Amino acid sequence: MILNRRRFLGTAAAGAALLSSPMALGQKRPRVVIVGGGAGGATAARYIAKDSKGAIEVILIEPSRTYYTCFFSNLAIGGFQPMSNLAHSYGKLASEYSVTVVHDWASAVDREKKEVRLAGGDAISYDRLVLSPGIDFIKDSIEGWDVTAQTKMPHAYKAGTQTQLLKAQIEAMPEGGTFAMVAPPNPYRCPPGPYERISMVAHVLKQRNPTAKILILDPKEKFSKQGLFMEGWETHYPGMVDWLTDEFTGGVQRVDPNTMEVVMEDETVKADVVNVIPPMQAGSIAQQAGLTNEKLVPDRSGNTAKPDG
Numbered sequence: 001m002i003l004n005r006r007r008f009l010g011t012a013a014a015g016a017a018l019l020s021s022p023m024a025l026g027q028k029r030p031r032v033v034i035v036g037g038g039a040g041g042a043t044a045a046r047y048i049a050k051d052s053k054g055a056i057e058v059i060l061i062e063p064s065r066t067y068y069t070c071f072f073s074n075l076a077i078g079g080f081q082p083m084s085n086l087a088h089s090y091g092k093l094a095s096e097y098s099v100t101v102v103h104d105w106a107s108a109v110d111r112e113k114k115e116v117r118l119a120g121g122d123a124i125s126y127d128r129l130v131l132s133p134g135i136d137f138i139k140d141s142i143e144g145w146d147v148t149a150q151t152k153m154p155h156a157y158k159a160g161t162q163t164q165l166l167k168a169q170i171e172a173m174p175e176g177g178t179f180a181m182v183a184p185p186n187p188y189r190c191p192p193g194p195y196e197r198i199s200m201v202a203h204v205l206k207q208r209n210p211t212a213k214i215l216i217l218d219p220k221e222k223f224s225k226q227g228l229f230m231e232g233w234e235t236h237y238p239g240m241v242d243w244l245t246d247e248f249t250g251g252v253q254r255v256d257p258n259t260m261e262v263v264m265e266d267e268t269v270k271a272d273v274v275n276v277i278p279p280m281q282a283g284s285i286a287q288q289a290g291l292t293n294e295k296l297v298p299d300r301s302g303n304t305a306k307p308d309g
């Protein structure tokens with residue numbers, strides 16, 4: 001979410017203060033527009049509508065009719081959760097909390113006019129705006145990979161069909177095959193996420209394909225809960241997981257989704273499954289609205305820096 005908690009509570013309090021006067025005067029209700037119906041946006045919509053007891057009009061803009069949570073998506077890959085447990089619809093927000101859910105993309109925010117424009121052509125005005133668009137991948141940050149490549153080299157870092165595809169690819173790996181993950185640089189969504197995923201992949205392969213190998217090609221020198229993860233991999237999947245930083249590989253230079261190769265400075269790996277988790281940043285509508293700081297670019301230590309250093 002783009003609003004921090006303090007600012008949001010301030011906004012909500014200001015909204016509450018607005019309530020008595022316009023309502024008493026028979027004026028229109030103040031309106032909060034929320035862009036993005038993920039965990040952040042949908043939670044904000046629910047609680048603004050619920051706590052204001054309908055005194056604030058809440059409009060949620062979200063293109064999808066079904067939201068698949070990233071939480072539990074690694075467990076789905078491991079076979080511990082059915083995909084259906086990740087799926088949520090927006091019906092209750094409308095029926096129980098009177099949130100108006102508009103299924104469309106917000107294409108632009110006009111902060112002067114206090115208006116959100118939709119890809120479908122409409123515009124919705126707001127008194128307060130919450131932007132909660134999640135993440136987008138940084139374009140052209142990995143040579144050879146773009147959204148068209150995700151059907152061959154899935155990221156599975158936005159859940160749903162990507163999760164299903166990655167799971168199917170892992171289950172179809174040839175005996176003794178190779179799973180390679182191109183891990184993301186900092187900062188990125190859910191720091192333990194890639195390594196939880198490795199644990200789930202190892203769990204599946206241990207049962208179905210115990211001679212398979214897992215490579216983590218990582219720009220970072222260390223990662224979240226590293227000691228615990230590495231101890232677990234060594235205990236439960238000895239010899240299966242190799243974590244290789246740029247110091248060993250020279251760094252990922254490019255990928256080729258047609259040949260399923262990952263080209264690094266010092267070697268090229270051909271894998272059966274390549275899970276590319278690209279560098280990421282706040283969703284593009286937040287950038288368009290001028291609410292993000294300078295674009296960050298990954299450096300070779302796995303951290304990110306401003307373009308000038």
Ligand SMILES: Cc1cc2nc3c(=O)[nH]c(=O)nc-3n(C[C@H](O)[C@H](O)[C@H](O)COP(=O)(O)OP(=O)(O)OC[C@H]3O[C@@H](n4cnc5c(N)ncnc54)[C@H](O)[C@@H]3O)c2cc1C
Nearest residue numbers: 001036037038039040041070071105106133134190193285
């Ligand atoms: C593999 C993985 C595992 C994770 N596990 C956990 C966990 O166990 N626990 C935990 O707390 N967190 C976990 N996370 C992190 C968690 O998923 C995120 O923190 C959370 O999804 C963020 O919610 P959000 O609403 O900000 O973004 P999202 O959930 O990404 O939702 C953003 C929504 O905005 C919509 N949107 C984007 N742009 C626009 C636009 N222009 N117009 C309209 N709508 C738009 C999108 O369609 C999307 O529905 C995990 C993440 C991953 C990747």
